Structure formats: structure tokens, C-alpha cells
Amino acid sequence: MGEDPLGRPMTVPVLVKKGEQPGPVLGVVAAIHGNELNGIAVLHRLFQELDTTALQGTLVGVPGLNPPGLLLHQRAFFDGQDLNRLFPGRPDGNEGQQWAHAIAERLLPHFDLLIDLHTASFGRENTFYVRADMQDSLLAVLAAAFQPDLILHSEGAPSAGGTGRTLRAQATENGIPTLTLELGNPQIFQPEMVRRGLEGLRRVLIHLDMLSGENPAETASIPVCRRSFWLYTDRGGWLEVLPELGERVRAGAPIAHLRNAFGDVIQTYTAPEAGIVIGRSSNPAAAAGARILHLGVF
Ligand SMILES: [Zn+2]
Incomplete structure (x- = not known):
């Protein structure tokens, strides 16, 4: 290579x-x-x-x-x-x-x-x-x-x-x-x-017929997102993301708190539209512009 x-x-x-x-x-x-x-x-x-x-x-x-x-x-x-x-x-x-x-x-x-x-x-x-x-x-x-x-x-x-x-x-x-x-x-x-x-x-x-076998019938319908986007902080602080992975959130629902160095909540972020949490930040140390969560929209 x-x-x-x-x-x-x-x-x-x-x-x-x-x-x-x-x-x-x-x-x-x-x-x-x-x-x-x-x-x-x-x-x-x-x-x-x-x-x-x-x-x-x-x-x-x-x-x-x-x-x-x-x-x-x-x-x-x-x-x-x-x-x-x-x-x-x-x-x-x-x-x-x-x-x-x-x-x-x-x-x-x-x-x-x-x-x-x-x-x-x-x-x-x-x-x-x-x-x-x-x-x-x-x-x-x-x-x-x-x-x-x-x-x-x-x-x-x-x-x-x-x-x-x-x-x-x-x-x-x-x-x-x-x-x-x-x-x-x-x-x-x-x-x-x-x-x-x-x-x-x-x-x-x-x-693909590369292996023989039976595929089990689908047990549950799988959510399909037509688009997705990341949400970002606009300030620095300590980030707490609220919804779990795979959780559905409604428009306007709180999705994260940001605290300052002294522990006061300085910002609460909300979902701009309804969707499902595809991914999320696991790192609480957030500069302005840090990723909060990856929202999938149906
Ligand atoms: Zn990769």
C-alpha cells in the first residue's frame, strides 16, 4: 500500500x-x-x-x-x-x-x-x-x-x-x-x-445466497431516517446529554444541559424537531461548538 x-x-x-x-x-x-x-x-x-x-x-x-x-x-x-x-x-x-x-x-x-x-x-x-x-x-x-x-x-x-x-x-x-x-x-x-x-x-x-439458511422473519419494523444532523453547543461548559441512544425525542424536548465551571446550568438545549438519537456525545468537556447529539429525522 x-x-x-x-x-x-x-x-x-x-x-x-x-x-x-x-x-x-x-x-x-x-x-x-x-x-x-x-x-x-x-x-x-x-x-x-x-x-x-x-x-x-x-x-x-x-x-x-x-x-x-x-x-x-x-x-x-x-x-x-x-x-x-x-x-x-x-x-x-x-x-x-x-x-x-x-x-x-x-x-x-x-x-x-x-x-x-x-x-x-x-x-x-x-x-x-x-x-x-x-x-x-x-x-x-x-x-x-x-x-x-x-x-x-x-x-x-x-x-x-x-x-x-x-x-x-x-x-x-x-x-x-x-x-x-x-x-x-x-x-x-x-x-x-x-x-x-x-x-x-x-x-x-x-x-446474497452465499450461505444457505433461512432468514428469520423481521420481528419489528426498523426505523428509517430520511436525513440526520448534529446539534452543537454555542457555549463552553460541562455537557450532560439527556436522551439515551435510540431514544425518540419530540420537537422542543430538552436534550442537554450545559453547566459552567461552578456547576450552574447556563444553557438547556432542545430538539429542533422530532427524531431519534442516532449518536451522542460521551465527553462532558465541551468547548463552544462541541457536538451534543446526532438526530435522525423520519
Ligand atoms: Zn468511522
Whole structure:
């Protein structure tokens, strides 16, 4: 993928399970953000448990797309750039641009479908949810197969900031149906999130006829958000976010208190419209402009 200052190759780990029967190639990649780890544990478990005699097609896993970020316990690449805002990258660009270009040129062409595993960023926590273009009938079915807390319809533009494409947007541009699965919180292996991710991927493989088996009928309808946005503080202080993950809030409901250095409540924030809490801040230290919560709207 690149070379370090000592001329040593910089690599990513790749797991391949080639089924005995022909079929599609499903790529599942994790940790393009180097502090988003639950997907790595999902891939380890999936590849240990999967029987190639039962598999039709090929499963390719990349449990760690951003090794420098993994070492640094950080979202960004070692040059400080967010790789998931740099696609398609540049072969003659800077460090992150060349890495993104290598992902686009050396990994993506192998895949017929792609699932990109993420978590919340530092200082935040997420529900178990899928981002996908729900106008795509295949992706709509696969998104539901994860039985997520909610589905966020989006066509793949970055959720906040950045001018380049996400990996999902790039893969989609290349004609590869792609969805993003968000599993919980950063810099931790969460057993429940890993279990849900693993079971969801098994159901996806069954839906794609890559594994035989029966998909259970949907037990509950899954909320689908047509759009979402983050709410931010306008002052600094100590932040207390009130609703839980996945909680539905009505328009005008209080969602957070902000206290000053002496403990007095200086601001109470309310929901500008009704929605569902997709993610929320877990970091009480808030400067003006700190994220409060990620609200999904139906
Ligand atoms: Zn991420």
C-alpha cells in the first residue's frame, strides 16, 4: 500500500475465504478510522467460524485499513487526514491521498459488494445502525438484514466536513453496491456490538445466497431516517446529554444541559424537531461548538 521512511512496505491484513461454489465477492473492511475497532473483532470471529464448504462466492475481510491510525489510537491517518474524506485519492498526492488511492486501486476492484465497518468517533457513542442508499433495492434488503436499531438513508456524502469522497461514495461511484455499518463506540471491543455485527453479516451472506439458511422473519419494523444532523453547543461548559441512544425525542424536548465551571446550568438545549438519537456525545468537556447529539429525522 505504501512505504515507510525506512523503505519497508506498509501493508494491510487481508483475510480471504473462497467458497467451493462460484458466487459474488463480498468485501468487508474495518477501521479506515484507526480508533474504530469493533469491526475488527467481527471479522476475526466471522473468518474463524465460516466453513468454506458451505460458502458460495468469496468473502474478503480487511481488519485494519489504517494501521498508522491503529498505532496512534486515532481516527486519522498519520498525516492527520481523514482517509474517509480523501477518495479517490491521488497517485502523486500527499501521504493520505496516496493511501486512499491504493485502497481505491488495489482493493476495491476485487469486490462486487462492499460493507464498511465503523463506530462512533472519540468522545461519542453510537447506536448499531446502517447508512445506505435505501433507493437501491438490494441495499435496502441488506440494511434490514442487520436488524439495526435504525437505518439512515444517505447516498454516501461525508456526514460532516471534507470535500473528498467517502470510501462508500467511491465504491458506489465504481458501481459497487456499498453500505456502512456503525457499531457502537470507539477504541473498544464491545461484545454485544460484535455479536450483532457477526449475526448481521451471516444474515447478509444468506440474503446474497452465499450461505444457505433461512432468514428469520423481521420481528419489528426498523426505523428509517430520511436525513440526520448534529446539534452543537454555542457555549463552553460541562455537557450532560439527556436522551439515551435510540431514544425518540419530540420537537422542543430538552436534550442537554450545559453547566459552567461552578456547576450552574447556563444553557438547556432542545430538539429542533422530532427524531431519534442516532449518536451522542460521551465527553462532558465541551468547548463552544462541541457536538451534543446526532438526530435522525423520519
Ligand atoms: Zn468511522
